[in-house]
Amino acid sequence: MNSSALVKHISECFIKPQYEVEEANKPVYLAPMDLVMLSVHYIQKGLLFTKPPSNSDDQISFSTPEFLESLKESLSHTLVYFYPLAGQLATQVDEARQESLVFVDCNKGPGARLVHATIDMTVSDILTPRHVPAVVQSFFDHDRAVNHDGHHMSLLTIQVTELLDGVFIGCSMNHALGDGTSYWNFWNVWSEIHMAKNRTDLVIPSSHLPIHNRWFPDGHDAPILLPFTRHDQFVSRYEAPPLAERIFHFSPESMSRLKSKANKDHQKIYTDSKRMISSFQALSALCWRSIIRAIRLPDDQVTNCRLAANNRHRLDPPLPENYFGNCINAITTTTTVSELHEHSLGWAASMLHQSVANHTNKALQDFLKRWLKSPFVYQIHQLFDSNSVMMGSSPRFDMYGNEFGLGKPVAVRSGYAHKFTGKVTSYQGYEGGGSVDLEICLPPHAMEALESDEEFMGAVSLPLTGY
Template sequence: MNPLTVTPISECFIKPKHIVDEAKQPYYLAPWDLVMLSVQYIQKGLLFAKPPKTENQQGFKIMDFLEDLKQSLSLTLVHFYPLAGRLATSKSENPPSYVVFVDCNNSPGARFTYATVDLTTSDVLSPTYVPLVVQSFFDHDRALNHDGHTKSLLTIQVTELTDGIFIGCSINHSIVDGSSFWHFFNMWSEIFQGKGDDVSISRPPVLNRWFPDGHGPALSLPFTHHDQFLSPFEAPLLKERMFHFSSESIARLKAKANAESNTNKISSFQSLSALVWRCITRARNLPHDQVTCCRMAINNRSRLNPPLSPDYFGNSIQALKAGVSTAGELLEQNLGWAAWQLHQAVVSHSDENAREFLNLWLKSRFIYQIGKLFDPHSVMMGSSPRFNKYGNEFGLGKALALRSGYAHKFSGKASAYPGHEGGGSIELEICLSPDEMTALESDKEFMDVVSPSDKELMSG
């Protein structure tokens, strides 16, 4: 048997422990949700070590563990009931109308799968580059969000390694953004640890979808068939590597960016994003006059007026074009210059900017296409080191590492995670072409900031 083959063992569907009245009505999607229909699922997961055997214990029992996960998931879905539904569409030909919503009544529920693989946690963590087998730790490989008409909106895949457990979570990106993804994961962990039968949660999701004034809830798209707006995306040949930045290294980088800009306002993440933008641009050896930009995923919840709750469940994000420059100017200027551009774009993104995007969308309704959204000369900073990712425990202690699936991988994509040790440390998952990755690894400006314990941390 090929040790890199993930073997499916079982699957089932999980419904909410009980049905709330709200789940009996159509659950409509807002503009920031609908634009995601041709994008892929969010796929993030945590790798845990199996508990060590002791003389007084029979050891870890996978079937008991799976049952506990299923029971707690069923309780969690009471609060997050849209994740147990399926997409549905009502449409008409004249005029063209295509209304997508979540149907929570005609669905088998969320999918739960169990698989095994003949690998150790070290086999996953010790290689310099993330092994391709990790993509098999997630369901809905290459699926588009529109596929949620026939596929589950949420799948939990538990993959058992010889000495570890990987819990991979795939959620439809038309239903959640990163904030809502980790909100769900956090509450599932909270319920699992509570071991109760009817568990309340510390942060109930705000499920009422937010719509611009005078619009909604049934927003129509100007199509009659999904072939008119769906565009499958195949990632090019990439190398994917986790780079670790200690809290001390991040602090020095932030101090440098602020000193060079004669300010104290530039954040740690803006400083790191500027570094990534500069160094990947250099690694690509772009022509002096080639335009390049740095995009950042920005959360609109707090920027709207009045603001949305931090626990608003759904999409409330935009890919902000935070920095734009020619390759020559970006590299001739210093880190502080680039970081100040990003800082200004972030702080000036307001209720007015968010509503301007929505007004334009309402006048001419479109669907994001990954292949067209990001150009090969730019950088996209995704996810966030602020999300509570290592706080998720399922009776196995703190996770060893975070990893992601196939979705949304292209050259220049960087996803930010909190460092394993906390304290302001950050891990970046960077995807580049093989030649670009080799050049980045030889870039002194970049590697001087990467923690020297990078490889040691990745190996355990």
């Protein structure tokens, strides 16, 4: 393994929608759940592919220039549907009222950025080490950028990093424009367009086409103003501590066993309950208990488990899944370290289950009413703490269906964004079927303790990849 290899940037260009989009001439006003994201990081996720084998008949090898040109063409087509990603943020300040309006100017800036880079490493160099190599973070643009930087940076960058025997496609998208559901819908549509033989006549299913009409609470139409006149009043920078990062795999069978165990424990405690704990709630409970043990906190320490929740179906009336924007927040469950350790997996899972059940339309509307009375912007260092666990992303997102003519990806990896003690990012498992991969970030000493935790490692499966 070439552990000292560095990413070399070869070229870059900017991509605009293939043709002018009439709607792009209007500003896109950000909704409350978008504006709260202005000081957090871009979303950074990427897919690792092996290069296709040479054709045995004519020995035609993978052509990087042809692949890049094909990506540029398909990205230009895709931006017709996702046109806000080709613009930049803009702000209008009202000094007299001490307010500012932040919005997307779809025609500002040069467009989405596409970077070609290389590195003297193999796919095995990325996948074989026990911990994710730090160099993977260099496979993404917008390192350490916050969403407010979209005033002068691209709102979307695709970085194509060519390995000796593979290709990594890293996508950095401004989180003020969309959440994970929006992000992976962009990937899915882009891949579908890229794979189409005739892109001109391609018809994208209406269920996949993004809906750009932002949702605002009743009685609060666009635009929403922020009570700030300077960005330093609401923008801060976050620097992660030294962290070890590892991918843990949970097979469909392991997920089923966790669900069964959590429900049996739960029924022993709540004999009259008919609620069913989901497999992901059981997995989250396992992570919460195991990570808190590994961090070794005092018994009286308060600890939280936060679950990133898609609110589209929780609103009344619900929003469609292809709503492009942010419609998420974190469902928080709280207890003490001693309570978490003294009780069973099912007890912790049932607490998470109840928190999810309580996360209703009324709870969301109450949150938005409070925010509209006193708007604020999330700060990463305040949003999460080192005494808790945050379960981000979702194994429900279609990640491995994005092929780009390279075959099925062999792995999903992420960049620097939103890495902190106790951060857990959930991915689809390679084999599907309900399998889950968890990317866990912990200080090195805590990671070592987690890797020796009998309950946790007893549920971890041998990884299955396409490599």
